[in-house]
Amino acid sequence: MIDFEHGVVTLDYGSGGEKTAELIDTLLRPAFSNPALDALGDGAVVPAPGEQLAFSTDSFVVQPLFFPGGDIGKLAVCGTVNDLAMCGAEPRWLSLSMILEEGFPFSSLRRIVESISRTAKEAGVCIATGDTKVVERGHGDGVYLNTAGIGVVHTPGLSPAAIRPGDKVLVTGPIGDHGTAVMLARADLGPGFESPIVSDCMALHHLAAAACAAGGVRVLRDATRGGAATTLNEFTDGQSFGICLFERDIPVRPEVRAACELLGLDPLYCANEGRMLCLAAPESAPAILDALHALPGGEGAVCIGEVTKEFPGRVVLRTELGAHRVLTRLAGAQLPRIC
Amino acid sequence: MIDFEHGVVTLDYGSGGEKTAELIDTLLRPAFSNPALDALGDGAVVPAPGEQLAFSTDSFVVQPLFFPGGDIGKLAVCGTVNDLAMCGAEPRWLSLSMILEEGFPFSSLRRIVESISRTAKEAGVCIATGDTKVVERGHGDGVYLNTAGIGVVHTPGLSPAAIRPGDKVLVTGPIGDHGTAVMLARADLGPGFESPIVSDCMALHHLAAAACAAGGVRVLRDATRGGAATTLNEFTDGQSFGICLFERDIPVRPEVRAACELLGLDPLYCANEGRMLCLAAPESAPAILDALHALPGGEGAVCIGEVTKEFPGRVVLRTELGAHRVLTRLAGAQLPRIC
Numbered sequence: 001m002i003d004f005e006h007g008v009v010t011l012d013y014g015s016g017g018e019k020t021a022e023l024i025d026t027l028l029r030p031a032f033s034n035p036a037l038d039a040l041g042d043g044a045v046v047p048a049p050g051e052q053l054a055f056s057t058d059s060f061v062v063q064p065l066f067f068p069g070g071d072i073g074k075l076a077v078c079g080t081v082n083d084l085a086m087c088g089a090e091p092r093w094l095s096l097s098m099i100l101e102e103g104f105p106f107s108s109l110r111r112i113v114e115s116i117s118r119t120a121k122e123a124g125v126c127i128a129t130g131d132t133k134v135v136e137r138g139h140g141d142g143v144y145l146n147t148a149g150i151g152v153v154h155t156p157g158l159s160p161a162a163i164r165p166g167d168k169v170l171v172t173g174p175i176g177d178h179g180t181a182v183m184l185a186r187a188d189l190g191p192g193f194e195s196p197i198v199s200d201c202m203a204l205h206h207l208a209a210a211a212c213a214a215g216g217v218r219v220l221r222d223a224t225r226g227g228a229a230t231t232l233n234e235f236t237d238g239q240s241f242g243i244c245l246f247e248r249d250i251p252v253r254p255e256v257r258a259a260c261e262l263l264g265l266d267p268l269y270c271a272n273e274g275r276m277l278c279l280a281a282p283e284s285a286p287a288i289l290d291a292l293h294a295l296p297g298g299e300g301a302v303c304i305g306e307v308t309k310e311f312p313g314r315v316v317l318r319t320e321l322g323a324h325r326v327l328t329r330l331a332g333a334q335l336p337r338i339c
Numbered sequence: 340m341i342d343f344e345h346g347v348v349t350l351d352y353g354s355g356g357e358k359t360a361e362l363i364d365t366l367l368r369p370a371f372s373n374p375a376l377d378a379l380g381d382g383a384v385v386p387a388p389g390e391q392l393a394f395s396t397d398s399f400v401v402q403p404l405f406f407p408g409g410d411i412g413k414l415a416v417c418g419t420v421n422d423l424a425m426c427g428a429e430p431r432w433l434s435l436s437m438i439l440e441e442g443f444p445f446s447s448l449r450r451i452v453e454s455i456s457r458t459a460k461e462a463g464v465c466i467a468t469g470d471t472k473v474v475e476r477g478h479g480d481g482v483y484l485n486t487a488g489i490g491v492v493h494t495p496g497l498s499p500a501a502i503r504p505g506d507k508v509l510v511t512g513p514i515g516d517h518g519t520a521v522m523l524a525r526a527d528l529g530p531g532f533e534s535p536i537v538s539d540c541m542a543l544h545h546l547a548a549a550a551c552a553a554g555g556v557r558v559l560r561d562a563t564r565g566g567a568a569t570t571l572n573e574f575t576d577g578q579s580f581g582i583c584l585f586e587r588d589i590p591v592r593p594e595v596r597a598a599c600e601l602l603g604l605d606p607l608y609c610a611n612e613g614r615m616l617c618l619a620a621p622e623s624a625p626a627i628l629d630a631l632h633a634l635p636g637g638e639g640a641v642c643i644g645e646v647t648k649e650f651p652g653r654v655v656l657r658t659e660l661g662a663h664r665v666l667t668r669l670a671g672a673q674l675p676r677i678c
Contacts (some may be wrong), residue, residue, distance in 0.1 A: 009678045021668065053392075057434035057487055058470045095396035095487045099438070135676065141478040148396055148434045148487030179407045329360065336350045337474065 001027050001108055009104040011134050028130060031117040052156055054089035056080055057148035061084040063337045065108065065142055067185035069177075069199030070273070072145055073115035075339055079204050079224070081123045085205035086220045087157040088212055089151030093121065093128040094148055100132065101140030106243070112143060123203040125149070136180045155212040162218040162236045168285040169243060169286060169305040171280040172207055172292055173200065173300035174251040175228050179270030179335050180259040196255050202274035210291040211276075216284020221277050222339060227269040229327040231277055234314045242311030245327070249304045249321045252308075261275060266318070270328050271338040279307065341365050341445055346499035348443040352473050365448060367469060370378055370456040379635065391495055395419055396487035402676045406524035408538030409612070410518075411484055412454035414678055417542050417564070417612060422464045424544035425559045425615070426518040427497040427551055428490030433459065435486055439471065440479030455592040462542040464488070493496065494551040499574045500572040506646040508582060509617040511546055511631055512639035513590040514567050517597040518609030518674050522597065526602075535594050541613035546637045549630040550615075555623020560616050563636040563678060566608040568666040570616055571654045581650030584666070586658045588643045606658070608669050610677040618646065 002022060012019035060076045068080075084091040096116065100109070120127055128150075161223045177200040185196040185288065203224060204225065211217050228250075232243050246266075252260075252267045260267050274297060280288050285303060290300035310316075315327040341361060351358035368377065397418045404411045416433065423430040435455065439448070459466055467489075516539040523534040543561060550556050562570045567589075571582050584607075591599075591606045599606050613636060619627050624642060631637035649655075654666040 006658040012670075019598060019670070029578075053489070055432055055434060055467050055489060056486070059436040059438050059472045061474050093394055095394060097396045097487075099398050099400060100481055129395050130357055133400045133676075134396045134675045135400050135480060135483075138477070139480040141474060144438055144474075144483065146396070146398060146436050146485040146487075148436075148488065150392070150394060177564045249559060266491050331351075331358070337472075 004106045004110050005302065007106045009102060009106065009109065009134055011101045011102050011136065012135050013100065013132065023132065023260040027113055033293060035184050038171050052153035054087035054151040055148070056087070056151055058083065059144065060145040060339055061141070061337050062182065064185050067182050067199055068195055068197065069114060069181055070201035071115050072143065073112040074119045074201055075273060076145040076147045077116055077119040077123060078201050079339060080147040081203045081205055082126060082222045084149050084151035085208035085211035086222055086269035087151065087153065088155035088208070088220070089153045089206055090209065090210065091123065091125045091151040091313055092146050092148055094125050094149045095129045096127050096145065097131040098133070099140055099144040100134045101142055102134055110197060119203070123205065124339070146280050154209065154215070158217060158219050158246055159320070160219050163235060163241065163279055165241050165307050165308055165309045166280050166282050166309045167218055167279050167304040168303050169232070169245065169307070170280060170285060170288060170301060171228065171251070172298050174253045175223065175272055175275055176258065176260060176267030176270035178255045178273040179227065179265065179338055180256050180263070182338055183263055183265070184259060197259055201271055201296050204274060204276045206295055207276055207292055211278050211288045211297055212304045214284060214287040214291045216281035216288065216291045218279040223272045223275050223277050225271050227316060228277060230266040230330045233327070233329045234280065236313055238313060240336040241307050241309060241313050242314045243305055243318060244308045244311065245305035245315065245317050247317055249302060250298055251302055263279065268327060271335060322336060343445045343449050346445045348439045348441060348445065348448065348475050350441055350474055350475065352439065352471065353621055362463060362471060362473070366452055369451045370393040370433050391492035393426035393490040393492055394487070394601050395422035395426070396485065397422065399484040400480070400676050401521065401678050402480065403524050406521050407534055407536065408520055409540035410451060410454050411482065412451040413458045413540055413551065414612060415484040415539050416455055416458040416462060416464070416678060417446070419486040420464060420532045420542045420544055421486050421561045424547035425491035425561055426490065426492065427494035427547070428492045429548065430462060430464045430488055430490040430544050430554050433486050433488045435466050435470045435484065436470040437472070438472045438479055438483040440481055441473055441638055443481050443482050448482065458542070464545065493548065493638060494556070497558050499539055501557050502580065502618055502646055504580050504646050504648045505621050506557055507621050507642050508644040509619060509624060509627060510567065510590070510635050510643050510644070511615045512672060513592045513595065514562065514611055514614055515595045515599060515609035516606065517607030517612040518566065519595050520675055521677055522602055522604070523598060523672060538599055538611035541636050543613060543615045544605060544632055545611070545634055546615055549597065549634055550617050550627045553623060553626040553630040555620035555627065557618040557620070562611045563615050567616060568607040568654060569669045571648050572666070572668045573654055574618065575654055577652060579596040580646050580648060580652050581653045581655060583647045583650065584644035584645055586656055588641060590639055592642055595675045607666060610674060612657055612678060631657065
């Protein structure tokens with residue numbers, strides 16, 4: 001019997017034998033039980049209900065594993081759910097693969113698995129298949145997760161190729177929360193210090209579906225690693241149009257702004273894990289914002305800029321003083337292991 | 340520009356910014372180019388051509404990364420292709436996620452990526468979507484890979500629940516090659532020593548499809564971690580039937596048998612990465628063996644045992660002397676990090 005209070009992972013749990021079965025039976029199956037997974041084959045078999053499927057994957061190496069507003073498990077579910085949602089798809093099935101380090105406490109593993117289970121239930125997806133490996137002490141970092149996911153496309157054709165000058169740039173809420181929350185959780189700020197910043201980590205598929213239903217959406221993207229500035233650069237790269245952001249309209253919480261100043265970061269380059277960028281036809285933007293405002297996590301949705309024939313190929317910030325600053329892609333690892 | 344001869348991976352390459360884009364543009368896209376991946380969205384969109392899909396995932400942590408007959412890249416493609424094939428599905432799309440360690444040589448990374456690309460082409464699957472993370476030096480082991488895959492089910496209903504007493508147990512070739520090849524590659528046997536044992540790592544979907552087309556297949560499984568003995572125990576666990584293997588019929592190469600004796604291993608518990616176990620109706624077994632013999636990698640297919648009402652819930656080996664030995668599941672990590 002696994003001791004979930006004081007036991008630690010040993011290499012045996014990655015062997016594919018008895019101990020692996022014990023781990024599956026006592027922890028993973030109870031946590032994720034659903035018909036596709038319960039069949040316990042080498043893979044899951046799922047019905048193909050739509051015309052087009054979305055398929056996505058992400059590995060998660062965030063440090064620390066637990067942070068205000070989330071943990072690596074919640075992140076692993078939301079990350080792939082959101083990637084599917086940004087494809088205009090309804091997320092349905094996830095795979096879950098874990099690389100555990102010998103010596104990792106089972107108490108932490110259970111906490112992570114429970115978080116995965118809860119987040120998946122809330123998002124309406126099931127863990128259809130999985131895999132576990134264990135590496136020797138000193139060859140990992142507690143736990144690395146991978147999720148892949150399949151979704152059914154409800155809005156085909158979302159693509160940067162659909163962007164036109166005049167389109168509006170919408171964001172579903174304040175930016176920079178996740179990056180600063182994780183950085184503050186990582187910094188040893190001493191006992192008694194409790195950071196007021198909570199990660200924005202959340203599933204975005206309801207917001208994405210509502211925006212698509214309102215019509216006029218060109219492309220959706222969650223602004224994760226590299227932040228909003230880097231994500232928008234992926235749209236303008238090599239194009240005949242540019243994007244102009246209005247600094248005064250970009251929502252940043254005061255505490256996030258303060259933390260960024262303290263840490264030498266720019267909120268526009270901080271990772272978000274629950275913020276969607278939506279480029280949409282100008283006439284559709286008001287209806288999309290109305291739809292977003294009606295949903296949890298979309299209350300703070302605003303227009304932060306527009307697509308323009310000026311500045312072709314570039315993302316530019318119009319400052320509150322009226323000057324223009326070019327926002328290039330993030331050059332290096334501003335925030336390593338943020339997700 | 341990435342120096343693929345002498346450069347090493349730095350944290351920047353996992354940032355999601357400029358360096359990540361450079362890695363994608365100079366290495367990954369050229370290697371895997373296909374319409375689904377080239378769209379470079381957060382996930383791939385693929386048509387859903389069948390009624391039922393198979394979905395599978397595996398992470399790969401094998402050491403060493405390169406071994407006779409394969410490498411971690413070939414293993415990562417074959418592993419998921421085979422999991423899908425064992426579901427009675429034709430493998431179509433793979434995702435690829437890499438966790439790289441800071442300091443990992445780009446020359447090795449390129450070698451691995453080229454191996455992935457070659458193996459995927461040979462297996463007729465495309466890498467539809469991907470992700471790359473980098474962890475600090477000392478927090479990984481060069482490279483860990485994850486693949487997930489989607490296949491289209493051609494033979495629904497393959498399941499251990501379909502097994503009946505009298506069914507035959509077939510295997511597509513000699514067992515134990517992969518496990519012993521990797522163990523010998525890991526052992527420092529001194530300069531000038533070249534192991535004669537080559538991993539059996541190969542894609543099994545052609546063999547699986549041929550067996551299914553011949554008819555009468557109950558269940559398919561590739562005998563990876565834990566070996567043939569552990570895999571067969573998954574079928575008999577809690578059942579009213581058992582499986583009896585005939586020792587004299589189990590194909591093991593002489594050099595593998597010798598290596599197993601040297602290393603204190605049992606070929607029945609050694610991992611295979613290109614050997615399929617097929618349980619089939621007795622009247623169908625000859626036709627299935629004929630179909631397997633006609634295909635590369637199936638020339639050595641034989642019947643090694645049968646399902647029996649004796650020994651309910653157990654896998655038993657009838658030795659050449661006529662005695663019976665119970666083959667339990669692998670209890671611990673006989674061969675850690677074998678895949």
